[in-house]
Amino acid sequence: MSLATSPFSDLLTRRGPAARSDAIRDILAAGAAPGVLSLAGGLPAPETFPTAELTAVTERVLAESAAAALQYAPTEGTPAMREVLARLATATGAPATAEQLLVTSGSQQGLDLVAGTLLQEGDTVALDDPSYLGAVQSFRRAGAALLPVPSDEDGMDTDALEARLAAGARCKLVYVVPHFHNPSGAVLSAARRRHLASLADEFGFVVLEDDPYADLGFAAARQPSMDVHTERVIRLMSLSKTLCPGLRVSGLKAPAELVHELAAAKQSADLQTNTLGQHILARLLADPEFLPRHVTRLQTFYRTKAGELSELIETKLPWLEFEQPSGGLFLWCTIADPDVTSDDLSRAALAEGVAIVPGTPFCIERDGSRNVRMSFATLSRPELATAVERLSTAFDKCRTGHSSNVHQT
Amino acid sequence: MSLATSPFSDLLTRRGPAARSDAIRDILAAGAAPGVLSLAGGLPAPETFPTAELTAVTERVLAESAAAALQYAPTEGTPAMREVLARLATATGAPATAEQLLVTSGSQQGLDLVAGTLLQEGDTVALDDPSYLGAVQSFRRAGAALLPVPSDEDGMDTDALEARLAAGARCKLVYVVPHFHNPSGAVLSAARRRHLASLADEFGFVVLEDDPYADLGFAAARQPSMDVHTERVIRLMSLSKTLCPGLRVSGLKAPAELVHELAAAKQSADLQTNTLGQHILARLLADPEFLPRHVTRLQTFYRTKAGELSELIETKLPWLEFEQPSGGLFLWCTIADPDVTSDDLSRAALAEGVAIVPGTPFCIERDGSRNVRMSFATLSRPELATAVERLSTAFDKCRTGHSSNVHQT
Numbered sequence: 001m002s003l004a005t006s007p008f009s010d011l012l013t014r015r016g017p018a019a020r021s022d023a024i025r026d027i028l029a030a031g032a033a034p035g036v037l038s039l040a041g042g043l044p045a046p047e048t049f050p051t052a053e054l055t056a057v058t059e060r061v062l063a064e065s066a067a068a069a070l071q072y073a074p075t076e077g078t079p080a081m082r083e084v085l086a087r088l089a090t091a092t093g094a095p096a097t098a099e100q101l102l103v104t105s106g107s108q109q110g111l112d113l114v115a116g117t118l119l120q121e122g123d124t125v126a127l128d129d130p131s132y133l134g135a136v137q138s139f140r141r142a143g144a145a146l147l148p149v150p151s152d153e154d155g156m157d158t159d160a161l162e163a164r165l166a167a168g169a170r171c172k173l174v175y176v177v178p179h180f181h182n183p184s185g186a187v188l189s190a191a192r193r194r195h196l197a198s199l200a201d202e203f204g205f206v207v208l209e210d211d212p213y214a215d216l217g218f219a220a221a222r223q224p225s226m227d228v229h230t231e232r233v234i235r236l237m238s239l240s241k242t243l244c245p246g247l248r249v250s251g252l253k254a255p256a257e258l259v260h261e262l263a264a265a266k267q268s269a270d271l272q273t274n275t276l277g278q279h280i281l282a283r284l285l286a287d288p289e290f291l292p293r294h295v296t297r298l299q300t301f302y303r304t305k306a307g308e309l310s311e312l313i314e315t316k317l318p319w320l321e322f323e324q325p326s327g328g329l330f331l332w333c334t335i336a337d338p339d340v341t342s343d344d345l346s347r348a349a350l351a352e353g354v355a356i357v358p359g360t361p362f363c364i365e366r367d368g369s370r371n372v373r374m375s376f377a378t379l380s381r382p383e384l385a386t387a388v389e390r391l392s393t394a395f396d397k398c399r400t401g402h403s404s405n406v407h408q409t
Numbered sequence: 410m411s412l413a414t415s416p417f418s419d420l421l422t423r424r425g426p427a428a429r430s431d432a433i434r435d436i437l438a439a440g441a442a443p444g445v446l447s448l449a450g451g452l453p454a455p456e457t458f459p460t461a462e463l464t465a466v467t468e469r470v471l472a473e474s475a476a477a478a479l480q481y482a483p484t485e486g487t488p489a490m491r492e493v494l495a496r497l498a499t500a501t502g503a504p505a506t507a508e509q510l511l512v513t514s515g516s517q518q519g520l521d522l523v524a525g526t527l528l529q530e531g532d533t534v535a536l537d538d539p540s541y542l543g544a545v546q547s548f549r550r551a552g553a554a555l556l557p558v559p560s561d562e563d564g565m566d567t568d569a570l571e572a573r574l575a576a577g578a579r580c581k582l583v584y585v586v587p588h589f590h591n592p593s594g595a596v597l598s599a600a601r602r603r604h605l606a607s608l609a610d611e612f613g614f615v616v617l618e619d620d621p622y623a624d625l626g627f628a629a630a631r632q633p634s635m636d637v638h639t640e641r642v643i644r645l646m647s648l649s650k651t652l653c654p655g656l657r658v659s660g661l662k663a664p665a666e667l668v669h670e671l672a673a674a675k676q677s678a679d680l681q682t683n684t685l686g687q688h689i690l691a692r693l694l695a696d697p698e699f700l701p702r703h704v705t706r707l708q709t710f711y712r713t714k715a716g717e718l719s720e721l722i723e724t725k726l727p728w729l730e731f732e733q734p735s736g737g738l739f740l741w742c743t744i745a746d747p748d749v750t751s752d753d754l755s756r757a758a759l760a761e762g763v764a765i766v767p768g769t770p771f772c773i774e775r776d777g778s779r780n781v782r783m784s785f786a787t788l789s790r791p792e793l794a795t796a797v798e799r800l801s802t803a804f805d806k807c808r809t810g811h812s813s814n815v816h817q818t
Contacts, residue, residue, distance in 0.1 A: 046476035054479065055471045062464045067455035070463065070653035105514055105657075109679040137677045244479035246684030248514075268546045270518040274683045275655030 024133060024361055027346065031355030037387040039374040040355035042182065042329060045305070046378075048298050049244040053284055061279045069279040075267045076259065077103025078275065080282035085237060085251035088285070092214070093225025093235065099256040102263055103249060105273045107212060107238040110252040111135050113262045113269065114208060114234055115142040118172060126164075126205075127175040128156050130362035130371075132182050135175055135210065147171055148364035153323055155181065155188030158195040165203050173208050174200070179222065180213035180328025183362050183373040187220055187326060197229030205232065212238035215295045217327035218303035231255070239281065241329070242295070247277035302329070302377065309376035312388040319395060320372075329377040332359075335370045340398045342372045348394035348401075354387045433542060433770055436755065440764030446796040448783040449764035451591065451738060454714070455787075457707050458653040462699065466692045470685070478688040484676045485668065486512025487684065489691035494646060494660035497694070501623070502634025502644065502662075511661040511668045511675070514682045515654075516621060516647040519661040520544050522671045522678065523617060523643055524551040527581060535573075535614075536584040537565050539771035539780075541591050544584055544619065556580055557773035562732055564590065564597030567604040574612050582617050583609070588631065589622035589737025592771045592782040596629055596735060606638030614641070621647035624704045626736035627712035640664065648690065650738070651704070656686035711738070711786065718785035721797040728804060729781075738786040741768075744779045749807045751781045757803035757810075763796045 024040075031038030061069050076082065082098040089096035104110040111134065119125070121143035127135070129148035139146060147169060150157045156176055165171075174196065178188040188196075200207050209226050227233040237251035252262065266272075284290060306325050313320050313331070319340075322333040335342060342358035349356050359371025379387060433449075440447030470478050485491065491507040498505035513519040520543065528534070530552035536544070538557035548555060556578060559566045565585055574580075583605065587597040597605075609616050618635050636642040646660035661671065675681075693699060715734050722729050722740070728749075731742040744751060751767035758765050768780025788796060 043481055046480055049475065049479045051471070051475040051479065055468075055475070058467060058471060059464075062460070062467060066458065066460040066464070070458045070460065070655040071455055072452055072649075072654045105679040105683070106681075108677070112678050134677070134680070141677050240481075245481045246479040248679065248681070248683040268517070268543070268550050269521050269678060270514040270657065271543070272515075272657070274514070274657040274686055276686065277683055 024357060027350075027355055027357055030350055036350070036353050036355055037379060037383050037390070038355040039376075039379065039387055040357045041375055041378065043375070043378055044241045044245065044329065045301065046244075048301050050284070050290075050294055053290065053294075054244070054280060057283045058280050061276070061283060065279065069276050071275060073272050073275040073278065075272050076263045077101065077273060078278045078282060080286075081249070081278040084282050084285045085253070088237065088291075089225070089235065089251070089253045092222065093253075094227040096253055097256075100253050100259060102252040102254070102259045102266070103273045103278060104236075104252050104266070105250070105270055106240065106245075106248045107210060107236040107250045107252075108134050108138075109266070109269070110236040110250060111138045111208075111210065112141075113252070113265050114173070115139050115144065117258075117261055117265050118206065119144045123173075124169070124171040125173045125175055126161060126171040127364075128177070128181065128184070128186075129364045129366045130183055130359065130368060131175065131364065132177055132210070133361060136364075139173075139175070144172075146364055148366065150366065151181075151184060151186060153186050155186045155192055156196070158192045158199065161196070162199055165199065170203070171205050173206050175208045175210065176226075177210050177213070178226070179211055179220075180216060180325065180330075182213070182328070183330055183357075183359070183371075184332045185323065185325045185328055185330055187217075187223075190223060193223065193226055194229055197226055197232075200230050200232040207233045208236070209233055210236040210238075212236075212241050213328040215242040216298060216302055216329065218299045218306065219324070220326035227253070234258070242291075242298070243281070243284075247274070247281060249273055249277040249281050299327075302327070305376040306331075308381050309374065309384050309388075312384055316388050316392055317395070320391075329375050331374045331376060333372050333374060335372065337395075337399070340395060341369045343369065344398045344401075345372065345391075345394060348398050349391055352390040352394045352397075354390040354394070356391070433766060436759075436764055436766055439759055445759070445762050445764055446788060446792050446799070447764040448785075448788065448796055449766045450784055450787065452784070452787055453650045453654065453738065454710065455653075457710050459693070459699075459703055462693060462703075463653070463689060467689050470688045470692060474688065478685050480684060482681050482684040482687065484681050485672045486510065486682060487687045487691060489695075490658070490687040493691050493694045494662070497646065497700075498634070498644065498660070498662045501631065503636040505662055506665075508665040509662050509668060511663070511671050512682045512687060513645075513659045513661050513675070514679055515649065515657045516619060516645040516659045516661075517543050517547075518675070518678070519645040519659060520547045520617075520619065521550075522661070522674050523582070524548050524553065526667075526670055526674050527615065528553045532582075533578070533580040534582045534584055535570060535578075535580040536773075537586070537590065537593070537595075538773045538775045539592055539768065539777060540584065540773065541586055541619070542770060545773075548582075548584070553581075555773055557775065559775065560590075560593060560595060562595050564595045564601055565605070567601045567608065570605070571608055574608065579612070580614050582615050584617045584619065585635075586619050586622070587635070588620055588629075589625060589734065589739075591622070591737070592739055592766075592768070592780075593741045594732065594734045594737055594739055596632075599632060602632065602635055603638055606635055606641075609639050609641040616642045617645070618642055619645040619647075621645075621650050622737040624651040625707060625711055625738065627708040627715065628733070629735035636662070643667070651700075651707070652690070652693075656683070656690060658682055658686040658690050708736075711736070714785040715740075717790050718783065718793050718797075721793055725797050725801055726804070729800075738784050740783045740785060742781050742783060744781065746804075746808070749804060750778045752778065753807045753810075754781060754800075754803060757807050758800055761799040761803045761806075763799040763803070765800070
């Protein structure tokens with residue numbers, strides 16, 4: 001057999017559609033080009049990383065326990081990291097013990113392990129419309145069907161979910177991002193949390209609570225985890241926005257028997273989460289004074305950034321509507337001009353040197369063609385001002401393009 | 410619906426058999442108990458970790474580039490880490506470029522991504538008998554059938570593989586651990602490498618080359634990667650035994666188009682490998698003098714350890730036969746007494762306070778009931794001596810137990 005130029009192409013068995021996430025990958029890549037100002041990413045601001053504290057702790061870990069910190073560790077996580085996560089879980093939800101905690105390689109791995117362990121081909125996952133794409137991707141790869149549920153500024157419309165369930169729909173998981181939802185920015189209200197929990201008990205589904213922005217509330221208080229209302233909760237406790245993303249150490253809280261099953265899947269997936277990151281974070285978070293102090297800094301920082309972008313848009317882009325965010329990293333905006341779609345605008349914006357994400361890839365059934373997501377997290381005040389000026393120019397060009405199209409017809 | 414004590418038990422959908430790896434997990438757990446000397450693990454010796462160099466490099470990374478080292482990074486890996494891995498691949502095989510390298514969260518993730526991307530339910534993977542369990546587990550989870558191929562001290566018997574192929578058997582992957590195989594210690598001979606490569610070209614399968622022990626050769630030279638003989642190779646380039654396991658940063662080399670597909674799967678699995686570990690290793694390995702110097706230290710260390718355990722067994726355990734290892738971490742032994750099985754011996758050994766792994770879990774078709782795997786890596790000389798004394802006692806008790814059983818019948 002002769003060697004083809006692509007000896008592997010006959011062997012590839014692509015699983016599930018990746019086209020939507022590819023669209024966002026392309027925009028993120030374009031946003032990283034020199035001279036382009038990116039409002040497109042989901043990155044936290046590096047100014048918020050506790051770099052001095054992390055550096056001090058890392059020095060101590062390598063000086064005092066390098067042999068352990070550089071060695072293999074248990075699949076479930078180091079005992080110290082599981083203890084720290086159990087304390088964090090208890091402080092923000094129902095009392096938790098270390099055996100209810102699994103350390104995962106980021107919450108994306110938590111999503112993937114839950115999808116692979118709980119879902120079978122044809123099972124259904126209910127979720128907000130719009131929703132976080134990384135979750136959608138894992139559910140689709142597991143062969144699940146999606147049941148999109150309308151959502152508003154109070155998060156998932158649980159009455160709409162109940163109506164679907166009453167009409168016979170069934171789901172194994174309900175996926176929620178309760179604080180400062182990506183992309184919508186919504187906070188799931190207290191009443192809807194209780195309602196969703198009672199539906200979980202009544203219909204036997206599991207609430208998958210993915211809460212990476214919970215500490216980033218600058219105009220809304222953090223609410224306790226759904227697990228105070230029902231046992232049927234899996235909590236994903238990302239530290240990527242609270243501390244930093246680069247260590248890839250996250251917590252998953254679930255009943256101990258499920259942690260055991262998820263650990264079996266994790267053993268096959270990557271044996272364990274990196275030991276050094278676990279040693280660093282377990283030490284950092286062992287100081288009970290660190291996190292409250294740090295979270296206050298975080299909230300102050302993002303309150304300022306959100307205010308800067310909001311004010312610029314209100315002043316310069318009257319055609320762009322949005323709710324004032326109460327936390328998180330994003331503004332979820334609507335283009336209030338029937339002649340300009342978010343695809344048009346994002347293309348024109350990139351040509352002007354600013355990257356934004358159109359709403360369509362986040363949407364399942366709902367029309368996202370007038371929505372755009374913009375992050376206020378990483379650009380400086382002058383860069384935000386320049387980005388908004390470029391968006392204004394891009395919008396004008398879209399309008400002119402539309403007008404000339406109209407003239408041509 | 411009332412809350413059961415196990416609200417999730419109805420939802421669990423265990424994938425594939427985990428019983429064999431559970432057996433080893435139990436032994437490893439027992440080996441970690443206080444007072445037990447463990448020859449059971451697959452851990453490298455912490456004395457071999459380049460702790461001083463890693464500490465110095467980590468300090469520089471956090472002082473000079475914390476904002477990048479603690480931030481998100483591309484799914485494929487940081488550009489610097491991919492460059493370093495491409496240079497390592499080139500130095501030990503066919504010329505490689507960065508786009509042929511994917512950074513994975515340990516080589517276990519590489520195995521799992523390859524299994525999930527290339528294998529479909531019912532596909533066949535050919536592999537040594539005995540084989541590494543973590544690989545077997547990933548292949549089984551992907552729904553693959555296993556085609557065990559006999560192996561000897563020169564590794565996989567490629568004539569036997571050819572005979573199976575000539576008789577109509579087909580496989581998509583052939584999995585090999587070419588240097589100092591786990592558990593057998595075998596080195597795939599140069600002639601069999603060429604033969605396997607020609608079979609790959611003829612029958613269109615891919616050689617999955619998992620080579621974590623390649624740098625640990627103390628009595629055999631390292632051979633180039635299989636990719637010098639055929640394009641149809643995926644190389645897993647673990648650094649866990651060469652440097653340390655705790656960073657979970659590994660390389661996977663494959664054609665660029667396949668790297669693109671594997672990266673799509675990795676995005677869903679864990680977004681990316683931890684950024685800090687990549688920054689640390691890319692800096693450490695950027696110094697071209699570091700690795701040759703370090704590998705020489707490694708080989709000296711393990712030559713001594715292997716010699717210590719070999720000598721103790723030859724002197725004290727005449728009933729245990731083994732080939733002198735030429736590298737790696739393990740002795741693969743045969744109990745030369747028809748009345749004592751490795752299960753009996755490992756149980757009796759644990760009662761005496763020493764953990765060893767019986768051969769059966771590694772074996773697919775072949776009889777491993779007289780084999781045991783022992784690691785010489787992590788115990789000191791006096792601990793090895795005590796462990797061997799305890800094994801001697803355990804063996805005597807097995808014999809006595811057998812004799813008394815005989816008397817009872």
